[in-house]
Amino acid sequence: MAQQAILDALRGLKTENPGLGVKRLVVKLREQQPGMEVGTKEVREALSALEAECEATAAAAPPTAHGEEEDEKRCWICLEGEANGPLVQMCACRGTAKWSHKACVDDWRRKSDKEDAAYRCGQCKDRYRDALSLELLSARLQAKRTNDEDTILTLDTLASELQAQGKYDEAEPLYREALEVSRETQGERHPETLTLINSLGSLLQDKGDLAAAEPLYREALEVSYDTLGWSHPDTLLVISNLSMLLRAKGDLAAAEPLCRAVLFVRREFLGNRHPDTLSSINILGALLHTKGKYDEAEPLLREAVEMSRETLGSRHPDTLQNINNLGVLLKIKGDLCVLLEAQGKYDEAEALHREAVEVSRETLGNRHPDTLTFIRNLGEVLEARRATPGQSAS
Numbered sequence: 001m002a003q004q005a006i007l008d009a010l011r012g013l014k015t016e017n018p019g020l021g022v023k024r025l026v027v028k029l030r031e032q033q034p035g036m037e038v039g040t041k042e043v044r045e046a047l048s049a050l051e052a053e054c055e056a057t058a059a060a061a062p063p064t065a066h067g068e069e070e071d072e073k074r075c076w077i078c079l080e081g082e083a084n085g086p087l088v089q090m091c092a093c094r095g096t097a098k099w100s101h102k103a104c105v106d107d108w109r110r111k112s113d114k115e116d117a118a119y120r121c122g123q124c125k126d127r128y129r130d131a132l133s134l135e136l137l138s139a140r141l142q143a144k145r146t147n148d149e150d151t152i153l154t155l156d157t158l159a160s161e162l163q164a165q166g167k168y169d170e171a172e173p174l175y176r177e178a179l180e181v182s183r184e185t186q187g188e189r190h191p192e193t194l195t196l197i198n199s200l201g202s203l204l205q206d207k208g209d210l211a212a213a214e215p216l217y218r219e220a221l222e223v224s225y226d227t228l229g230w231s232h233p234d235t236l237l238v239i240s241n242l243s244m245l246l247r248a249k250g251d252l253a254a255a256e257p258l259c260r261a262v263l264f265v266r267r268e269f270l271g272n273r274h275p276d277t278l279s280s281i282n283i284l285g286a287l288l289h290t291k292g293k294y295d296e297a298e299p300l301l302r303e304a305v306e307m308s309r310e311t312l313g314s315r316h317p318d319t320l321q322n323i324n325n326l327g328v329l330l331k332i333k334g335d336l337c338v339l340l341e342a343q344g345k346y347d348e349a350e351a352l353h354r355e356a357v358e359v360s361r362e363t364l365g366n367r368h369p370d371t372l373t374f375i376r377n378l379g380e381v382l383e384a385r386r387a388t389p390g391q392s393a394s
């Protein structure tokens with residue numbers, strides 16, 4: 001393949017995913033153009049050519065005129081541009097569905113007949129996580145109660161939306177109500193009852209009430225095991241949740257075999273790139289990190305971050321969780337490493353944390369518990385960095 005063609009393909013890739021490293025770029029290029037003979041050497045050369053090109057362009061054109069009129073942004077609903085108001089990215093969709101006016105999307109959400117339009121994009125399934133989601137779902141619940149219709153699904157959806165927005169106290173009574181109704185009307189061993197037991201458990205765990213969450217997981221696990229078998233996705237989800245709870249309790253010895261079993265089955269049945277597999281890689285990585293097994297944890301966490309960036313896109317909250325864990329690990333490695341080595345690791349840790357804080361603010365909001373955790377972790381890295389002699393904030 002000619003050098004010019006590699007250059008053109010790379011230009012597109014770097015615009016889409018500015019964070020991709022050389023190795024990933026090679027893989028992507030080979031995916032895009034099967035049969036293409038391209039290695040790290042060619043990509044490195046093309047990257048330096050691109051850099052030179054950028055510098056030349058920046059020198060030639062005044063910075064304000066650059067990048068403004070790249071492609072015409074249009075709202076996918078009304079098809080108008082910025083003249084009708086600012087265009088925003090409401091979800092993770094790319095291409096023609098990337099930009100919209102918030103008012104257009106909100107109007108569509110209010111009028112749509114689709115069950116999930118109230119709270120998430122039907123295409124990419126990214127949740128809007130906003131006040132309108134809660135308003136529309138609450139109104140739906142109200143209407144179902146008034147008409148004496150089945151409320152389990154709406155209770156569950158509204159509760160999980162509240163949970164996703166960090167409003168745990170408001171979510172709890174809704175999950176409890178849904179679970180109670182499901183136990184009564186569908187039975188103790190019904191799949192939906194099981195799902196609700198697990199959901200309530202995970203909410204209580206998010207709230208930090210581990211003692212209340214554990215018996216729920218154990219109940220769900222016992223029934224799941226009996227009715228679905230141990231390798232069923234629902235059973236694996238419960239095992240995975242229980243492993244995180246045990247880890248949070250400090251019982252690492254009990255948590256580790258559960259994490260390993262779930263990861264093994266998911267790699268086997270779902271493949272290495274499935275979001276559930278990624279979540280498992282991340283959980284095991286974080287556990288090994290807690291146990292001090294850094295050498296085993298780091299490749300797992302790096303695998304999780306890299307795969308997440310590719311499959312979920314950098315705005316997805318799951319990616320953030322992974323970036324956060326990797327950042328924490330890097331900070332600890334930085335604490336332990338000798339001075340020169342540590343300098344490089346701190347840079348990487350700080351960059352990852354800044355990315356996590358920025359994207360988290362954008363997607364979850366400034367007051368979400370996860371955002372606050374990311375901000376706290378960034379503070380810790382900066383603190384550790386200051387406390388290490390010879391570190392310079394380059």
Ligand SMILES: [Zn+2]
Pocket residue numbers: 075076077078079080084100101104
């Ligand atoms: Zn519009």
Ligand SMILES: [Zn+2]
Pocket residue numbers: 091092093121122123124125126
């Ligand atoms: Zn979307």
